[in-house]
Amino acid sequence: MxxxxxxxxxxxxxxxxxxxxxxxxxxxxxxxxxxxxxxxxxxxxxxxxxxxxxxxxxxxxxxxxxxxxxxxxxxxxxxxxxxxxxxxxxxxxxxxxxxxxxxxxxxxxxxxxxxxxxxxxxxxxxxxxxxxxxxxxxxxxxxxxxxxxxxxxxxxxxxxxxxxxxxxxxxxxxxxxxxxxFQPKRLAGRRVLITAGPTFEPWDAVRGLTNRSSGKMGWALARAAWEQGAEVTLVAGPTAQATPYGVSTIEVETAREMRDAVQAELKGVDVFIAAAAVADWRPARVEAGKLKKQGDARPPVLELDPNPDILAEVAAQPEAPFCVGFAAEADDLIANAQAKRVRKGVPLLVGNLGPQTFGRDDNACVLIDAQGVLELPRGAKLDLARRILVEIVSRMPSQQS
Incomplete structure (x- = not known):
């Protein structure tokens, strides 16, 4: 940069x-x-x-x-x-x-x-x-x-x-x-929809299942897309991040709320970037009050139901936007990320090691498509977001000869 x-x-x-x-x-x-x-x-x-x-x-x-x-x-x-x-x-x-x-x-x-x-x-x-x-x-x-x-x-x-x-x-x-x-307007006239942050799946009135995602990478992508001239909508799970300037933000909590918000915003979208760390499962039952500890009794057993696969649903739609997924892995990054790309049916997937990026202002990642792997060295998340968008634009059908 x-x-x-x-x-x-x-x-x-x-x-x-x-x-x-x-x-x-x-x-x-x-x-x-x-x-x-x-x-x-x-x-x-x-x-x-x-x-x-x-x-x-x-x-x-x-x-x-x-x-x-x-x-x-x-x-x-x-x-x-x-x-x-x-x-x-x-x-x-x-x-x-x-x-x-x-x-x-x-x-x-x-x-x-x-x-x-x-x-x-x-x-x-x-x-x-x-x-x-x-x-x-x-x-x-x-x-x-x-x-x-x-x-x-x-x-x-x-x-x-x-x-x-x-x-x-x-x-x-x-x-x-x-x-x-100073940013080239590669996305002028385009609509970009981004999900970011964690989701929170309640099991009672005060507790629930979530993860360590800070939302910083999604926020960086939203800012970078806005810088490059796009009309940007960010569907954000619960984080401490401030609303990004110039970006329309929809705040959600659960995976199902995120799915509904994404589906409602899809019309006219050119690029969909699923950067959110969406919970794979949710409690099958949500207690109206707080589950109380009962002395020495065994803790309650949580029965889980699968959450919707937002990225796969969008990618499978007729005339789907250009879809980009994220994979936060703990090991075997490239193999797991490539398998996820194929499973989701998306042309491009960004992979990183979750424990090395959650909450940080910097990141290192790999871009995986059908042609192979491109490694992006560790750097500020905003710089990486700008570079990722360059790669996205170069792969979009209208940019290919």
Missing amino acids: DSLQTRHIVLGVSGGVAAYKACELTRLLVKAGYTTQVVMTAAATRFVGPATLQALSGRPVATDQWQPLAANGMDHIELVRAADALVVAPASADCIGKAANGLGDDLLSTLLLARDTIPTLLAPAMNRAMWANASVQRNVQRLRMDGVGIAGPASGEQACGEVGEGRMLEPESILLEIEAL
Whole structure:
């Protein structure tokens, strides 16, 4: 994967109370390894001092086209030519209007004019009525048609005391949008359905059967698919993971609930990734209360019924999506995973050793299809998820000659 250390971001800050969030965004960018050059409008300096952003970025802040940083006096050219991406957060209605209509009367607006082909992202921030204004919406649509990314806005309480759409996204979400700029959009226009995490099969009101899956790999796959342009739905068993940004999430508990949610979402799905660790069995009987310990009496015997095989059911359907399974094995990884791939009837299966991945942020795995085995060395789960999606796309029927 490309190192973020090589990425250079120009962060534009336009006027608005949300300019204070640019401080945290700058901190997050630098922490993530991006070189960050801040450019502020005169209005932005009324809300946040350039000295603050200079301290956070470690670079002089450009604020005036008539007092340039570049030796040749052409900051609007030199700054953007050195950048890998141009981000404006917050992007005011005025800034959006200038960018959409080719106006350049200050340093930031001329940077937007001179951006050439570098990825550009604007994070709008304004009052709800301003955001809903027809002229602003026309300008936003024009920017989208010109290939400019629009991140947000969010809905909620605003500085003016009103509530509605127009809040700037939180810096953590904007960072995710920035990272997605650098991912090829292999899955643009595709729908991806992913299951993740464990299932929980109750045997009484407080206890049940489950496993050690943290859901982290499924979450990484959901984020990677979203980064690559897909519309992503995640069907998630009970985990401590936060809802992934940009992804529609359906929370379930049992295997049967997961099966029902998957079947309800299958229409129009191009890729189905069964990354969840689904319980193979469930208690045949669920007690309404808590099973009590009865002195020295022998513990109750649990009678088990099989759970539905979600992956096999989906793979067997007419016009099934491209199906990818996961196998968490304890030994004989390749043999067991290959047998599972054939048994489930899927074109691709990802195998890993469960005890070496559960709860961790990294993983190592093998990809198994009818042609053989591809080993992916241990790495961060997000990096592996991105690589797995590359392999999935290369195997999809529409990608094969």
